[in-house]
Amino acid sequence: MKNSNNMWHAKGIWLKGNTHTHTTNSDGACTSGETASEYKRHGYDFVFLTDHDKRTVPDETIRKPLLIPAEEIALSYKGYGYHFVCLGLKKEWAAGSCRSPVQVLARARREGVFIVQAHPYWCGLPSHKCVYQGGLTCPGVEVYNKVCDRMIAKGYSSVHWDDLLDAGYRILGFAVDDAHLRSDIAGGWIMVKARNRTPAAILSAIRNGSFYSSQGPEIKSIVIRGREIKITCSPVTRINFITNRASGSSIAAATPRLKEALWTVSKGATYARIELVGASGKMAWSNPIYLSH
Ligand SMILES: [Zn+2]
Ligand SMILES: [Zn+2]
Incomplete structure:
Protein backbone atom coordinates (compact mmCIF):
# COMPACT_ATOMS: atom_id res chain seq x y z
CA MET A 1 0.00 0.00 0.00
CA SER A 214 -13.21 12.52 11.70
CA GLN A 215 -15.72 13.35 14.37
CA GLY A 216 -15.55 17.06 13.47
CA PRO A 217 -12.11 18.56 12.71
CA GLU A 218 -11.10 18.97 9.07
CA ILE A 219 -7.67 18.07 7.69
CA LYS A 220 -6.90 20.53 4.87
CA SER A 221 -3.55 19.19 3.71
CA ILE A 222 -0.58 17.06 4.64
CA VAL A 223 2.75 17.72 2.96
CA ILE A 224 5.66 15.29 3.36
CA ARG A 225 9.27 16.22 2.54
CA GLY A 226 11.62 13.45 3.50
CA ARG A 227 10.93 12.93 7.21
CA GLU A 228 9.27 16.32 7.67
CA ILE A 229 5.48 16.38 7.88
CA LYS A 230 3.35 19.51 7.77
CA ILE A 231 -0.38 19.48 8.43
CA THR A 232 -2.92 22.26 8.00
CA CYS A 233 -6.38 21.90 9.52
CA SER A 234 -9.46 23.61 10.91
CA PRO A 235 -8.75 25.24 14.31
CA VAL A 236 -8.07 22.60 17.02
CA THR A 237 -6.70 22.45 20.56
CA ARG A 238 -4.24 19.65 19.98
CA ILE A 239 -2.20 18.11 17.16
CA ASN A 240 -0.61 14.73 17.89
CA PHE A 241 2.08 13.10 15.75
CA ILE A 242 2.10 9.41 16.60
CA THR A 243 4.81 6.97 15.60
CA ASN A 244 6.65 3.85 16.75
CA ARG A 245 7.28 2.97 20.39
CA ALA A 246 8.01 5.87 22.75
CA SER A 247 8.61 8.60 20.20
CA GLY A 248 6.08 11.13 18.90
CA SER A 249 5.00 14.67 19.60
CA SER A 250 1.97 16.54 20.89
CA ILE A 251 1.23 20.26 20.54
CA ALA A 252 -1.56 21.76 22.63
CA ALA A 253 -3.31 25.09 23.10
CA ALA A 254 -5.85 26.23 25.70
CA THR A 255 -8.37 27.21 23.02
CA PRO A 256 -9.05 25.82 19.51
CA ARG A 257 -6.57 27.98 17.61
CA LEU A 258 -3.96 25.58 16.17
CA LYS A 259 -4.27 25.53 12.38
CA GLU A 260 -0.97 23.96 11.36
CA ALA A 261 1.97 22.01 12.70
CA LEU A 262 5.31 20.78 11.44
CA TRP A 263 7.18 17.80 12.79
CA THR A 264 10.24 15.85 11.75
CA VAL A 265 9.82 12.15 12.31
CA SER A 266 12.67 10.62 14.27
CA LYS A 267 15.14 8.37 12.48
CA GLY A 268 14.28 4.71 12.65
CA ALA A 269 10.53 5.32 12.77
CA THR A 270 8.64 3.37 10.13
CA TYR A 271 5.35 5.22 10.20
CA ALA A 272 3.68 8.37 11.47
CA ARG A 273 0.03 9.29 11.73
CA ILE A 274 -1.66 12.47 12.89
CA GLU A 275 -4.53 12.99 15.31
CA LEU A 276 -6.39 16.25 15.84
CA VAL A 277 -8.45 17.15 18.89
CA GLY A 278 -10.94 19.97 18.40
CA ALA A 279 -13.72 21.62 20.35
CA SER A 280 -15.49 19.33 22.87
CA GLY A 281 -12.81 16.68 22.35
CA LYS A 282 -13.92 15.83 18.79
CA MET A 283 -11.11 14.07 16.97
CA ALA A 284 -9.77 13.45 13.46
CA TRP A 285 -7.26 10.85 12.29
CA SER A 286 -5.01 10.82 9.23
CA ASN A 287 -4.05 7.54 7.69
CA PRO A 288 -0.47 6.36 8.30
CA ILE A 289 2.44 7.84 6.42
CA TYR A 290 5.12 5.20 5.79
CA LEU A 291 8.74 6.21 6.00
CA SER A 292 11.83 4.61 4.63
CA HIS A 293 14.89 4.42 6.87
ZN1 LIG B 1 -22.16 -3.40 13.43
ZN1 LIG C 1 -20.04 -5.54 15.22
Whole structure:
Protein backbone atom coordinates (compact mmCIF):
# COMPACT_ATOMS: atom_id res chain seq x y z
CA MET A 1 0.00 0.00 0.00
CA LYS A 2 1.36 3.40 -0.95
CA ASN A 3 1.33 6.55 1.11
CA SER A 4 -2.07 8.07 0.59
CA ASN A 5 -1.07 11.63 1.22
CA ASN A 6 -0.80 12.69 -2.41
CA MET A 7 -4.59 12.78 -2.27
CA TRP A 8 -4.53 16.33 -0.90
CA HIS A 9 -3.37 17.64 -4.27
CA ALA A 10 -4.84 14.97 -6.55
CA LYS A 11 -7.86 15.63 -8.75
CA GLY A 12 -11.17 14.48 -7.34
CA ILE A 13 -14.06 15.39 -5.08
CA TRP A 14 -14.38 15.13 -1.31
CA LEU A 15 -17.21 12.86 -0.21
CA LYS A 16 -18.42 12.30 3.36
CA GLY A 17 -19.46 8.79 4.26
CA ASN A 18 -20.05 6.06 6.81
CA THR A 19 -18.82 2.49 6.33
CA HIS A 20 -20.79 0.74 9.11
CA THR A 21 -24.59 1.04 9.36
CA HIS A 22 -27.42 -1.28 10.45
CA THR A 23 -31.03 -1.10 9.31
CA THR A 24 -34.26 -2.90 10.25
CA ASN A 25 -33.00 -5.70 8.00
CA SER A 26 -30.93 -6.77 11.05
CA ASP A 27 -30.87 -5.06 14.48
CA GLY A 28 -31.01 -1.39 13.42
CA ALA A 29 -33.92 0.89 14.36
CA CYS A 30 -34.24 2.67 11.00
CA THR A 31 -35.32 1.39 7.60
CA SER A 32 -32.94 2.09 4.73
CA GLY A 33 -35.22 5.01 3.74
CA GLU A 34 -35.09 6.52 7.26
CA THR A 35 -31.34 5.91 7.35
CA ALA A 36 -30.94 7.77 4.06
CA SER A 37 -32.99 10.80 5.14
CA GLU A 38 -31.13 11.10 8.47
CA TYR A 39 -27.70 10.87 6.82
CA LYS A 40 -28.80 13.31 4.12
CA ARG A 41 -29.72 15.79 6.87
CA HIS A 42 -26.11 15.54 8.11
CA GLY A 43 -24.64 16.17 4.65
CA TYR A 44 -23.41 12.66 3.85
CA ASP A 45 -22.67 11.59 0.28
CA PHE A 46 -22.56 7.82 0.81
CA VAL A 47 -23.45 5.17 3.39
CA PHE A 48 -22.50 1.49 3.33
CA LEU A 49 -25.35 -0.69 4.66
CA THR A 50 -23.71 -3.41 6.75
CA ASP A 51 -26.48 -5.49 8.27
CA HIS A 52 -25.47 -8.59 10.21
CA ASP A 53 -25.16 -11.54 7.80
CA LYS A 54 -27.33 -9.74 5.25
CA ARG A 55 -26.47 -7.78 2.14
CA THR A 56 -29.19 -5.14 2.24
CA VAL A 57 -30.08 -3.76 -1.18
CA PRO A 58 -31.84 -0.42 -0.75
CA ASP A 59 -34.88 0.86 -2.56
CA GLU A 60 -33.56 2.21 -5.86
CA THR A 61 -35.67 5.36 -5.59
CA ILE A 62 -33.29 6.61 -2.85
CA ARG A 63 -30.87 8.98 -4.59
CA LYS A 64 -29.01 10.75 -1.80
CA PRO A 65 -26.94 9.77 -0.03
CA LEU A 66 -25.68 6.90 -2.14
CA LEU A 67 -26.55 3.70 -0.23
CA ILE A 68 -24.05 0.92 -0.98
CA PRO A 69 -24.84 -2.72 -0.11
CA ALA A 70 -22.24 -4.35 2.16
CA GLU A 71 -22.34 -6.70 5.16
CA GLU A 72 -21.01 -7.32 8.67
CA ILE A 73 -20.17 -10.87 9.62
CA ALA A 74 -19.31 -12.21 13.06
CA LEU A 75 -17.72 -15.43 14.17
CA SER A 76 -16.35 -17.10 17.28
CA TYR A 77 -12.91 -18.58 16.98
CA LYS A 78 -10.74 -20.12 19.68
CA GLY A 79 -12.44 -18.30 22.53
CA TYR A 80 -12.72 -14.86 20.94
CA GLY A 81 -15.46 -13.06 19.02
CA TYR A 82 -14.56 -11.36 15.73
CA HIS A 83 -16.61 -8.92 13.67
CA PHE A 84 -15.67 -8.03 10.10
CA VAL A 85 -17.13 -5.30 7.92
CA CYS A 86 -17.09 -6.49 4.30
CA LEU A 87 -17.12 -3.71 1.70
CA GLY A 88 -17.57 -4.30 -2.01
CA LEU A 89 -19.16 -7.75 -1.94
CA LYS A 90 -21.31 -8.62 -4.94
CA LYS A 91 -23.34 -11.33 -3.23
CA GLU A 92 -24.44 -12.10 0.31
CA TRP A 93 -22.08 -14.00 2.58
CA ALA A 94 -24.39 -16.37 4.46
CA ALA A 95 -24.12 -16.68 8.25
CA GLY A 96 -21.57 -19.36 9.14
CA SER A 97 -20.06 -19.51 5.65
CA CYS A 98 -16.65 -18.56 7.09
CA ARG A 99 -15.50 -20.47 10.15
CA SER A 100 -12.25 -18.62 10.93
CA PRO A 101 -10.70 -15.18 10.33
CA VAL A 102 -8.32 -16.73 7.78
CA GLN A 103 -11.30 -18.06 5.81
CA VAL A 104 -12.78 -14.54 5.82
CA LEU A 105 -9.56 -13.05 4.45
CA ALA A 106 -9.12 -15.81 1.85
CA ARG A 107 -12.67 -15.35 0.60
CA ALA A 108 -12.19 -11.57 0.54
CA ARG A 109 -9.10 -11.97 -1.59
CA ARG A 110 -10.91 -14.29 -4.03
CA GLU A 111 -13.90 -11.98 -4.37
CA GLY A 112 -12.13 -8.60 -4.20
CA VAL A 113 -13.80 -7.62 -0.93
CA PHE A 114 -12.22 -5.03 1.40
CA ILE A 115 -12.32 -6.13 5.04
CA VAL A 116 -12.32 -3.83 8.05
CA GLN A 117 -11.58 -5.30 11.48
CA ALA A 118 -14.60 -3.98 13.36
CA HIS A 119 -14.29 -2.58 16.90
CA PRO A 120 -11.47 -4.81 18.25
CA TYR A 121 -11.53 -3.08 21.67
CA TRP A 122 -15.27 -3.81 22.08
CA CYS A 123 -14.61 -7.43 21.04
CA GLY A 124 -11.98 -7.75 23.78
CA LEU A 125 -9.34 -8.75 21.25
CA PRO A 126 -5.70 -8.24 22.21
CA SER A 127 -3.82 -6.65 19.30
CA HIS A 128 -1.94 -9.83 18.43
CA LYS A 129 -5.28 -11.58 17.91
CA CYS A 130 -5.80 -9.28 14.90
CA VAL A 131 -2.88 -10.95 13.16
CA TYR A 132 -3.97 -14.21 11.60
CA GLN A 133 -2.31 -17.39 10.42
CA GLY A 134 0.49 -16.64 7.97
CA GLY A 135 0.84 -13.04 9.22
CA LEU A 136 -2.40 -11.87 7.56
CA THR A 137 -4.28 -8.83 8.79
CA CYS A 138 -7.37 -6.96 7.65
CA PRO A 139 -6.44 -3.96 5.46
CA GLY A 140 -8.61 -1.71 7.66
CA VAL A 141 -9.40 -1.30 11.37
CA GLU A 142 -12.04 0.81 13.09
CA VAL A 143 -10.12 3.38 15.10
CA TYR A 144 -13.42 4.80 16.37
CA ASN A 145 -16.85 3.17 16.62
CA LYS A 146 -19.67 5.36 17.92
CA VAL A 147 -22.01 2.65 19.20
CA CYS A 148 -19.21 0.83 21.07
CA ASP A 149 -18.36 4.15 22.74
CA ARG A 150 -22.02 4.89 23.61
CA MET A 151 -22.75 1.45 25.05
CA ILE A 152 -19.64 0.35 26.93
CA ALA A 153 -17.08 3.15 26.48
CA LYS A 154 -14.88 0.92 24.30
CA GLY A 155 -15.14 2.90 21.09
CA TYR A 156 -11.51 3.84 20.54
CA SER A 157 -9.18 1.16 19.17
CA SER A 158 -6.14 3.36 18.45
CA VAL A 159 -3.84 1.19 20.57
CA HIS A 160 -4.70 -1.82 18.41
CA TRP A 161 -3.99 0.23 15.29
CA ASP A 162 -0.62 1.46 16.60
CA ASP A 163 0.43 -1.98 17.84
CA LEU A 164 -0.14 -3.36 14.33
CA LEU A 165 1.53 -0.41 12.58
CA ASP A 166 4.49 -0.63 14.94
CA ALA A 167 4.84 -4.32 14.07
CA GLY A 168 5.08 -3.37 10.37
CA TYR A 169 1.52 -4.10 9.16
CA ARG A 170 0.05 -1.49 6.82
CA ILE A 171 -3.49 -0.81 7.96
CA LEU A 172 -5.97 2.00 7.28
CA GLY A 173 -8.05 3.53 10.08
CA PHE A 174 -11.82 4.17 9.93
CA ALA A 175 -14.11 6.25 12.17
CA VAL A 176 -17.63 4.81 11.93
CA ASP A 177 -21.08 5.10 13.47
CA ASP A 178 -22.01 1.39 13.50
CA ALA A 179 -25.44 3.04 13.62
CA HIS A 180 -28.16 1.04 15.33
CA LEU A 181 -30.23 3.97 16.64
CA ARG A 182 -31.02 7.25 14.92
CA SER A 183 -28.94 8.99 17.63
CA ASP A 184 -25.80 7.05 16.56
CA ILE A 185 -25.81 8.79 13.18
CA ALA A 186 -23.02 11.30 12.42
CA GLY A 187 -20.73 10.32 15.33
CA GLY A 188 -17.72 9.39 13.18
CA TRP A 189 -17.19 9.42 9.43
CA ILE A 190 -14.61 9.27 6.67
CA MET A 191 -13.83 12.00 4.15
CA VAL A 192 -12.90 10.33 0.87
CA LYS A 193 -11.15 11.98 -2.08
CA ALA A 194 -12.68 10.09 -5.01
CA ARG A 195 -12.56 10.48 -8.78
CA ASN A 196 -16.34 10.65 -8.92
CA ARG A 197 -19.51 9.89 -6.97
CA THR A 198 -19.90 6.20 -7.83
CA PRO A 199 -19.58 3.13 -5.55
CA ALA A 200 -16.63 1.90 -7.67
CA ALA A 201 -14.73 5.18 -7.30
CA ILE A 202 -15.48 5.38 -3.57
CA LEU A 203 -14.29 1.79 -3.00
CA SER A 204 -11.18 2.39 -5.07
CA ALA A 205 -10.34 5.50 -3.01
CA ILE A 206 -10.88 3.54 0.23
CA ARG A 207 -8.58 0.74 -0.94
CA ASN A 208 -5.90 3.30 -1.82
CA GLY A 209 -6.19 5.02 1.56
CA SER A 210 -7.43 8.19 -0.08
CA PHE A 211 -9.39 9.32 2.98
CA TYR A 212 -9.16 10.47 6.57
CA SER A 213 -11.46 9.94 9.55
CA SER A 214 -13.21 12.52 11.70
CA GLN A 215 -15.72 13.35 14.37
CA GLY A 216 -15.55 17.06 13.47
CA PRO A 217 -12.11 18.56 12.71
CA GLU A 218 -11.10 18.97 9.07
CA ILE A 219 -7.67 18.07 7.69
CA LYS A 220 -6.90 20.53 4.87
CA SER A 221 -3.55 19.19 3.71
CA ILE A 222 -0.58 17.06 4.64
CA VAL A 223 2.75 17.72 2.96
CA ILE A 224 5.66 15.29 3.36
CA ARG A 225 9.27 16.22 2.54
CA GLY A 226 11.62 13.45 3.50
CA ARG A 227 10.93 12.93 7.21
CA GLU A 228 9.27 16.32 7.67
CA ILE A 229 5.48 16.38 7.88
CA LYS A 230 3.35 19.51 7.77
CA ILE A 231 -0.38 19.48 8.43
CA THR A 232 -2.92 22.26 8.00
CA CYS A 233 -6.38 21.90 9.52
CA SER A 234 -9.46 23.61 10.91
CA PRO A 235 -8.75 25.24 14.31
CA VAL A 236 -8.07 22.60 17.02
CA THR A 237 -6.70 22.45 20.56
CA ARG A 238 -4.24 19.65 19.98
CA ILE A 239 -2.20 18.11 17.16
CA ASN A 240 -0.61 14.73 17.89
CA PHE A 241 2.08 13.10 15.75
CA ILE A 242 2.10 9.41 16.60
CA THR A 243 4.81 6.97 15.60
CA ASN A 244 6.65 3.85 16.75
CA ARG A 245 7.28 2.97 20.39
CA ALA A 246 8.01 5.87 22.75
CA SER A 247 8.61 8.60 20.20
CA GLY A 248 6.08 11.13 18.90
CA SER A 249 5.00 14.67 19.60
CA SER A 250 1.97 16.54 20.89
CA ILE A 251 1.23 20.26 20.54
CA ALA A 252 -1.56 21.76 22.63
CA ALA A 253 -3.31 25.09 23.10
CA ALA A 254 -5.85 26.23 25.70
CA THR A 255 -8.37 27.21 23.02
CA PRO A 256 -9.05 25.82 19.51
CA ARG A 257 -6.57 27.98 17.61
CA LEU A 258 -3.96 25.58 16.17
CA LYS A 259 -4.27 25.53 12.38
CA GLU A 260 -0.97 23.96 11.36
CA ALA A 261 1.97 22.01 12.70
CA LEU A 262 5.31 20.78 11.44
CA TRP A 263 7.18 17.80 12.79
CA THR A 264 10.24 15.85 11.75
CA VAL A 265 9.82 12.15 12.31
CA SER A 266 12.67 10.62 14.27
CA LYS A 267 15.14 8.37 12.48
CA GLY A 268 14.28 4.71 12.65
CA ALA A 269 10.53 5.32 12.77
CA THR A 270 8.64 3.37 10.13
CA TYR A 271 5.35 5.22 10.20
CA ALA A 272 3.68 8.37 11.47
CA ARG A 273 0.03 9.29 11.73
CA ILE A 274 -1.66 12.47 12.89
CA GLU A 275 -4.53 12.99 15.31
CA LEU A 276 -6.39 16.25 15.84
CA VAL A 277 -8.45 17.15 18.89
CA GLY A 278 -10.94 19.97 18.40
CA ALA A 279 -13.72 21.62 20.35
CA SER A 280 -15.49 19.33 22.87
CA GLY A 281 -12.81 16.68 22.35
CA LYS A 282 -13.92 15.83 18.79
CA MET A 283 -11.11 14.07 16.97
CA ALA A 284 -9.77 13.45 13.46
CA TRP A 285 -7.26 10.85 12.29
CA SER A 286 -5.01 10.82 9.23
CA ASN A 287 -4.05 7.54 7.69
CA PRO A 288 -0.47 6.36 8.30
CA ILE A 289 2.44 7.84 6.42
CA TYR A 290 5.12 5.20 5.79
CA LEU A 291 8.74 6.21 6.00
CA SER A 292 11.83 4.61 4.63
CA HIS A 293 14.89 4.42 6.87
ZN1 LIG B 1 -20.04 -5.54 15.22
ZN1 LIG C 1 -22.16 -3.40 13.43
